[in-house]
Amino acid sequence: MGGLSRLGPAISPVIEQGDKRYQYTTAVLLEYDRNTEQVQLSPLGREFGIPFLPNSVDQEGNVQTPKIYPLFEKIYTEMGGEEIVGPPLSEVHYNERLGRYEQYFERVGFYILEEDVSQTVYLLSYGAWKCRQSCSFQVPENSRIELPTVKAEPMVAFVSRHGIDFTGFALSEPYLTSDGLVEQIYECLVLTFNPEHPEQVDLRPLPQLLGIPSDELEEPQSLPDYEWVSVDQGRGFLVPHRFWEYLQTHGGLELSGLPQTKAHQLSEGYQRQCFVKFCIEDQIDLYGNRVVRLSKLGEEYRKQKMQAMGESQKPLDITQITLHAWESQPIVAPDQEQEIGVSVYSGNQPLSEVSAELILTYPGGREETLTMPPTDSEGKTQIKLSPIQAENGSLIPYRVCVQDRREQRFCVRDSFLIWKGEELARQNVQYLPAIFNWLEKTYKIFLPFLSR
16 A cells, blocks of 8 residues: 555554554554454545535446546555545545645545646545544645534535535535624535524625626627526526526526626636626636536635634634533433533633534434534523433533634533433432543543544
């Protein structure tokens, strides 16, 4: 597989779990099975939440995986092909922020730096991404992975339905906005939903937010290879047929909104046209093919958003933050509600308007991430949980995390017990959260799975 020079140095001790041993390197998670005496790479890529591209189905209905980028084919074969590396999870992707071409596979990821004339292929830091704060290792800038660590299910469902080639990759974690919506920035779109109605995902009017001017409406007309769309009292715009066909397979005008501009020439034979929610343009993909795609406006919005947040509120210094979490009851019955709260301080001063995330770990390992309301003037916030149907004696670990403007993350951990009946008096289990915290704090370097 290439040894230390390719997989990177070990960044964790050996982790014992049942019949298996694990160890992280920068690029992978090595997995040894005592029963088979075989070593393999763990499928960390599946945790990125990258869906298969839409319409990648052959005539017999079989899902077709993305193509392997030609410059990655040699190293893919050298490392053992699909048996070792796994299938590709995405097409090759240009990462504008890091200036590299990258492709994600099930067990490793490859990249080439745009400015590297030698076109040397390196491995993305899958292992460091997974192990994160449990492994004391500084991830190389060129290989770091920027995919979100928190997934909002409504956003995941939207991307799965429309395809990552439509939305682009996520550029931010989901976050709570000043108008009470959960928002997440993608390369081509900005998605939002109301926490009270998570089934309805909407799109921000990105062209308007970026100051892209609308054109004056035109009188009705007909031209070959164009579709007329009326916007107001019969006046509107011509839409190129290739743009119109693309729209029809990606939600139509109901998703995009009405056109706001005519089709402008970008260069000879290449056009762009903006609608209420996004812009569509002709592009040349990385294989040299002409394709219709959404304009990548998300990065500009992200920059403006971060700048506005920086001007309105001084960035939090994570080294000065103190978190204190609590639950209303250390023991709850399976049919009882629970309330989790947290106080956020900087030094001795409470911090208001800080968004926190609550991550619950259920029996079996499933995690759920909830966005808590912004902290009040006393630096406090709390959230009510629906009853958790679990077996008697189930321990529910949770962590509450905050993130500063520089995307540094800090968490506090605790737990509560599910118990039905009078056999266990409340005072007899006051030690449980403290013991859980001590165990995790003491052994977390050996249990990186607890820090996902």
